[in-house]
Amino acid sequence: MDQINIYSGEEVLSRIVVADGVEALEECLEQYRNVFVVMDSNVAMKCPAAYDMSQMLNRRGAPGMLVEASEEAKCMETVMDICGWLLDNGADRDALVLAIGGGVTTDMAGFAASLYKRGVRFAYVPTTLLAQVDAAIGGKTGVNAWGYKNMLGTIRQPEFTYLCPQVLESLPMQDFQSGAAEMLKTFIIEDGGHYARAVALLQDLAADFVKACESSSTLSYNEEHWSEVLSRRLSQMTPLIAAAAKVKAGVVSRDQYETGERRKLNLGHTFAHAIESLAHRQHDEMDHGHAVALGMVYAAQLSEKLGMAEEGFAAALERDLDSCLLLVICPYGVKDMAEAMRKDKKAEEGKVHFILPRAIGDVTVHALTVDEAVALLG
Numbered sequence: 001m002d003q004i005n006i007y008s009g010e011e012v013l014s015r016i017v018v019a020d021g022v023e024a025l026e027e028c029l030e031q032y033r034n035v036f037v038v039m040d041s042n043v044a045m046k047c048p049a050a051y052d053m054s055q056m057l058n059r060r061g062a063p064g065m066l067v068e069a070s071e072e073a074k075c076m077e078t079v080m081d082i083c084g085w086l087l088d089n090g091a092d093r094d095a096l097v098l099a100i101g102g103g104v105t106t107d108m109a110g111f112a113a114s115l116y117k118r119g120v121r122f123a124y125v126p127t128t129l130l131a132q133v134d135a136a137i138g139g140k141t142g143v144n145a146w147g148y149k150n151m152l153g154t155i156r157q158p159e160f161t162y163l164c165p166q167v168l169e170s171l172p173m174q175d176f177q178s179g180a181a182e183m184l185k186t187f188i189i190e191d192g193g194h195y196a197r198a199v200a201l202l203q204d205l206a207a208d209f210v211k212a213c214e215s216s217s218t219l220s221y222n223e224e225h226w227s228e229v230l231s232r233r234l235s236q237m238t239p240l241i242a243a244a245a246k247v248k249a250g251v252v253s254r255d256q257y258e259t260g261e262r263r264k265l266n267l268g269h270t271f272a273h274a275i276e277s278l279a280h281r282q283h284d285e286m287d288h289g290h291a292v293a294l295g296m297v298y299a300a301q302l303s304e305k306l307g308m309a310e311e312g313f314a315a316a317l318e319r320d321l322d323s324c325l326l327l328v329i330c331p332y333g334v335k336d337m338a339e340a341m342r343k344d345k346k347a348e349e350g351k352v353h354f355i356l357p358r359a360i361g362d363v364t365v366h367a368l369t370v371d372e373a374v375a376l377l378g
């Protein structure tokens, strides 16, 4: 069991525990007497490792509540339901809310815990790759409101985040890919050799998956093949998940409230959010991982045009992402994306803070108007 800390100065704000298996969770919970579990209903049904955790939590007599993990259900009403359920079950100021699920569940349960009785302690067992490397680290909680994503929320650190790759066994390919794109994003921000290792593992996974599909009678996408392929390589994920969590923990320790360096974690996301909003409007299929991958390629192209990255950097990144099955053809032109980018909630005085990669492991923040960016990419 390894531990990574998030600090404020010398003080430990939050612990990230990396374990091979779910057994050590009981040890992490030893000091908490009143644990209240909020679990994603899909995870409760599909994830064998979550079943083992539930058995342990039942033995401890921890009450449990199931929630739906969708962007529609990620709203104030669900947060109120969680708070009401805590009250009905006698949760007091010494309660620990334990959220087990992906980013939707950890964001909602963390938010409810930050509000209930003016704030009780909470901890996370993230069950998606995206939540393990991103959403469950750093203390941002929240829900969607008035048609905007994550409009209401807090920054408050969990007691601990428990990372174990075994929970990913049942994760659908599309959700795995969202996390894979965020993991590569993290290593483009800070590398230490992990980017190449992550690309190699994702390429192996992609090759295994294509082979499994080709050798079966169904040539099309098959979730069962994905599950088999992923479970064979899960233990190889542990060091990469730990490395990505460590990078995010470092960034958050240096800039908890996103006044500077933490912005770098938005690499690719200005374009990705624009792509996702166009896809939503036009009822097109576009998942988050593919939007982030495209967004990182656009950011690399912009960086090249500004003379910050060497020529060929964007094309090399594109090849890497493609070989990991993370790239799709972007159905929209840069001009289509411009309007959505202008509405970026992080824009200041008409300028957007673009996060631009100069090389793998080296990114910078560069403010440009959307028109300047469009002219450079056009």
Ligand SMILES: NC(=O)c1ccc[n+]([C@@H]2O[C@H](COP(=O)([O-])OP(=O)(O)OC[C@H]3O[C@@H](n4cnc5c(N)ncnc54)[C@H](O)[C@@H]3O)[C@@H](O)[C@H]2O)c1
Pocket: 040, 041, 042, 043, 046, 047, 069, 070, 071, 074, 101, 102, 103, 104, 105, 107, 127, 128, 129, 130, 131, 134, 135, 136, 137, 138, 139, 140, 141, 149, 150, 167, 168, 169, 170, 171, 172, 175, 178
């Ligand atoms: N707080 C932050 O800093 C932060 C950062 C990034 C993203 N987010 C938020 O995270 C959310 C996305 O989170 P996500 O990608 O983890 O997705 P999610 O929580 O929506 O889960 C995706 C799907 O996978 C299912 N699932 C989860 N774990 C599973 C498992 N082990 N086996 C089978 N199915 C499983 C869920 O039921 C859901 O259907 C967004 O709402 C986003 O705003 C927050």
